[in-house]
Amino acid sequence: MEERRRGSKPSNRTTERRPQPEERNMSSWFERQFSSHQFQLATTAVVSGITVAGLIYGGQAIRRRVAVEELKASIPPLDEEHQSQRLTDLGVASPLPAASREEERVAAIAHRAQHGDYDEDLVNEQLTRTASFLTSPRFEKLRSSFVVVIGLGGVGSHCTAALARSGVSRIRLIDFDQVTLSSLNRHAVATLADVGTPKVLCVRKRLEAVVPWVQWECMNEVWREDQGERLLAKWDNGKGERPDYVVDAIDNIDSKVELLKYCHKHGLKVVSSMGAGCKSDPSRIFVGDISASIEDPLSRTTRRKLRMLGISEGIPVVYSTEKPGPGKAQLLPLPEEEFLKGRVNELSVLPDFRTRILPVLGTMPAVFGYTVANFVILEITGYPHETEAGKGREKMYDSILSNLQGLEERLARTAGQEPMGLKIPVSKEDVGYLVEEVFRSKSVVSGLPTRLVLTRWRPPKGGSWVDERWDGQKHSKLQLEDLVCMTKEEAATHEKEVLKAGKPPEVMYDVDVVQLVERRRQEELHYRNYR
Numbered sequence: 001m002e003e004r005r006r007g008s009k010p011s012n013r014t015t016e017r018r019p020q021p022e023e024r025n026m027s028s029w030f031e032r033q034f035s036s037h038q039f040q041l042a043t044t045a046v047v048s049g050i051t052v053a054g055l056i057y058g059g060q061a062i063r064r065r066v067a068v069e070e071l072k073a074s075i076p077p078l079d080e081e082h083q084s085q086r087l088t089d090l091g092v093a094s095p096l097p098a099a100s101r102e103e104e105r106v107a108a109i110a111h112r113a114q115h116g117d118y119d120e121d122l123v124n125e126q127l128t129r130t131a132s133f134l135t136s137p138r139f140e141k142l143r144s145s146f147v148v149v150i151g152l153g154g155v156g157s158h159c160t161a162a163l164a165r166s167g168v169s170r171i172r173l174i175d176f177d178q179v180t181l182s183s184l185n186r187h188a189v190a191t192l193a194d195v196g197t198p199k200v201l202c203v204r205k206r207l208e209a210v211v212p213w214v215q216w217e218c219m220n221e222v223w224r225e226d227q228g229e230r231l232l233a234k235w236d237n238g239k240g241e242r243p244d245y246v247v248d249a250i251d252n253i254d255s256k257v258e259l260l261k262y263c264h265k266h267g268l269k270v271v272s273s274m275g276a277g278c279k280s281d282p283s284r285i286f287v288g289d290i291s292a293s294i295e296d297p298l299s300r301t302t303r304r305k306l307r308m309l310g311i312s313e314g315i316p317v318v319y320s321t322e323k324p325g326p327g328k329a330q331l332l333p334l335p336e337e338e339f340l341k342g343r344v345n346e347l348s349v350l351p352d353f354r355t356r357i358l359p360v361l362g363t364m365p366a367v368f369g370y371t372v373a374n375f376v377i378l379e380i381t382g383y384p385h386e387t388e389a390g391k392g393r394e395k396m397y398d399s400i401l402s403n404l405q406g407l408e409e410r411l412a413r414t415a416g417q418e419p420m421g422l423k424i425p426v427s428k429e430d431v432g433y434l435v436e437e438v439f440r441s442k443s444v445v446s447g448l449p450t451r452l453v454l455t456r457w458r459p460p461k462g463g464s465w466v467d468e469r470w471d472g473q474k475h476s477k478l479q480l481e482d483l484v485c486m487t488k489e490e491a492a493t494h495e496k497e498v499l500k501a502g503k504p505p506e507v508m509y510d511v512d513v514v515q516l517v518e519r520r521r522q523e524e525l526h527y528r529n530y531r
Helices: 002-007 021-035 037-074 101-114 120-126 128-134 136-143 154-166 181-185 199-208 225-231 253-266 297-308 336-341 363-381 394-414 428-438 488-500 511-530
Strands: 146-150 170-174 215-219 245-248 270-273 285-289 316-320 452-456 466-470 473-476 483-487
Touching: 101 199, 120 128, 128 136, 136 363, 146 154, 154 170, 154 199, 154 270, 154 363, 170 199, 199 215, 225 253, 245 253, 245 363, 253 270, 253 297, 270 363, 285 363, 297 428, 316 363, 394 428, 394 452, 394 488, 428 452, 428 483, 428 511, 452 488, 483 488
Parallel strands: 146 170, 146 245, 170 215, 245 270, 270 316
Antiparallel strands: 285 316, 452 483, 466 473
């Protein structure tokens, strides 16, 4: 019994389990894969790629650390007497360096003058020529006026200097930027000593030495629409009057459009300076409604963006009608090495601000600035003056667009295609752009400026006028570069002989007309980059 009980105890040895057939198959599959030549090559390639990537990124990290250490080592130690200042949130210089004795004397005089401690007879003597020109009532309006200048580059600084010297007593300056060495060729008052300092403080400091009684409000910040209520508030923190005029001297299109839209919406009088870059002929500078401005890429782009916001006219601008041409300055591209580095947008001072180089002849921003200031002075004082009025051609554009719609329907019907519901990919803004800016409001055939319409220059390739690839939608196969400007009578003959009978335009018209159309077409393709 005892032996049977001992024999009945479970054995301490582990019974080995035999692999199932499925497990043996899986194991053999892994063995075959691991031992295959292709798998070994793939594994080697992956491991090599990871190793190379690690070496590259590791090398880049080491180079970055070395570059940072070298940069840190190149920065001299700063002691308590060093003139360096903390940067603002925008990365620009904060207060000006310690003033010289002369600057301290000028600042002290200006401080007293701005608080009424200045002989009014001296002011009247300094401004006597302006006063005698405007006469007393108008001059008093100028003396009590409040003007805001936004943007203190070449145009804005000259405008501010002219306003202050002419008698405007309250000026608010808004600009986020600082004086740079390259801006001294066009800035009104900056000197080498001002490089690296905020433009708003530079302009105030230099003009206080000329007109110490002028009161200033300096805002070293960028214009933003969401801050418009504060930036364009009444004088003296909202205690005084609204601005009599706002000067837009911004060179960034988006900020310019935002400012003009804000002023238009809130009923603030504003005048805008268009582009002075790449211009050289001061006799071609005009003041007029934005709808009348031509030959200016900045004006064209600004006008188109404002039209998208429902603003087509009513904003006075200073612009140049000078045409670009062979041998003239053009917007310079960034050097190739900058593109190879990548992220060229990071080279701009602020996001969305231009990084390409705009050639500027130093005299032209001054002419623009003084033209803006002259306009503001005449407007504030009510002095008689004339500007280029807005064209007011909205009804004409509607008529031309309707005529183009009818033409496309007739041509489709002639080709055997049903024109019912046909749409054309041309807007009223496109009509205004083509008529005013591409064809200069003149017929390409006769040069006449009356009874103008737009028509196709030649039939479409393939003879099909309508695109019907989408169910329920039919639209004309029409592009802006297909259109030319003619009088109604010329367009009727053109439709009959060229578009329907198939006569080539080269046979129908003189070579001068054909070449003119091609030049206008190339201009449209070129300026499409600005639209």
